[in-house]
Amino acid sequence: ILENKVAVVSGAGSGIGRAIAVTYAKEGAKVAVADINGAHAEETVKIINDAGGDAFAITADSSKAAENKAIVEKVVAQYGRLDIACNNAGMGGPAKPTGEYEPEEWDRVIALNLNGVFYACRYELEQMEKNGGGSIINIASIHGQVAAPNSPAYTASKHAVVGLTKNIAAEYAQKNIRCNAVGPGYIETPLLSANLDQKAQDAIAAKSPINRLGTAQEIADLVVFLSSDKSSFTTGSYIISDGGYTAV
Ligand code: NAD
Numbered sequence: 001i002l003e004n005k006v007a008v009v010s011g012a013g014s015g016i017g018r019a020i021a022v023t024y025a026k027e028g029a030k031v032a033v034a035d036i037n038g039a040h041a042e043e044t045v046k047i048i049n050d051a052g053g054d055a056f057a058i059t060a061d062s063s064k065a066a067e068n069k070a071i072v073e074k075v076v077a078q079y080g081r082l083d084i085a086c087n088n089a090g091m092g093g094p095a096k097p098t099g100e101y102e103p104e105e106w107d108r109v110i111a112l113n114l115n116g117v118f119y120a121c122r123y124e125l126e127q128m129e130k131n132g133g134g135s136i137i138n139i140a141s142i143h144g145q146v147a148a149p150n151s152p153a154y155t156a157s158k159h160a161v162v163g164l165t166k167n168i169a170a171e172y173a174q175k176n177i178r179c180n181a182v183g184p185g186y187i188e189t190p191l192l193s194a195n196l197d198q199k200a201q202d203a204i205a206a207k208s209p210i211n212r213l214g215t216a217q218e219i220a221d222l223v224v225f226l227s228s229d230k231s232s233f234t235t236g237s238y239i240i241s242d243g244g245y246t247a248v
Helices: 015-026 038-050 065-079 103-130 152-175 190-195 198-207 216-227
Strands: 006-009 030-035 054-059 084-087 134-139 177-184 238-241
Touching (some): 103 134, 152 177, 177 216
Parallel strands (some): 030 054, 084 134
16 A cells, blocks of 8 residues: 555664564555664665565664754655655663653653654655655654653653644645654563563553553554555544553
8 A cells, every 4th residue: 555655764673663664665665774773774674675675774873863864865865755754763761760860861762762753754844845745653652641650751752752743743734744643552572672571571461451462563554554545634643552551
């Protein structure tokens, strides 16, 4: 459902971002695979190209404004336009309560999870306006809606991404650009295992009505829908996919 579309995914060298990039390609899009880890981005590109898709890698730090500008320039140099952008790069940050969080730790999480998403949207919107439209999907979290105790910067950044998404939707609907946010629950990825031990993961699964963690593919399938013209009436939405975790 993404034939003739050009897409970019940040943080696409691992986890959810890789699943999104690979699924975009399967659906017919040409994909720019951006990540701070160039070797991991190349691995994602190889998966896509080996399956007959069309992708190339961009090594870039999404927390930097200039690098977000360069990402868009490289996509346009390679493919001539930009139709779909999934701003997925993000980090968890240290686990401690707000009163113990160091300002530098806060700044690092906000720089990537919030500022990085703004910078990305800033340059993507400029290009999408030039090519007559587009769809932006920002990867937030269930912690765009509920607290993640001991991760104050993560919670604040993801709530802010939901707000930014709504603003963009309001500003750009008349320019044929949609913007939505996705709120994954607990998804099996390297980020999750780095932050939660097996016992904690089991406890989370047990608290979910679906009684398991989610997969990166389950998030990618939702993102593909929001990226495609099938979701043409959906903008400014924040869609949680969490196996019912926040519903109970
Ligand atoms: P992951 O750690 O598996 O992958 C993140 C990728 O981002 C890595 O390839 C990493 O190299 C890249 N990255 C890190 N810093 C970067 C930077 N400065 N610039 C560019 N790329 C950078 O993580 P994931 O679990 O796939 O998470 C992806 C997104 O999904 C994040 O925004 C995260 O907050 C969100 N999310 C994840 C979960 C979960 O349970 N895994 C739940 C909700 C939301």
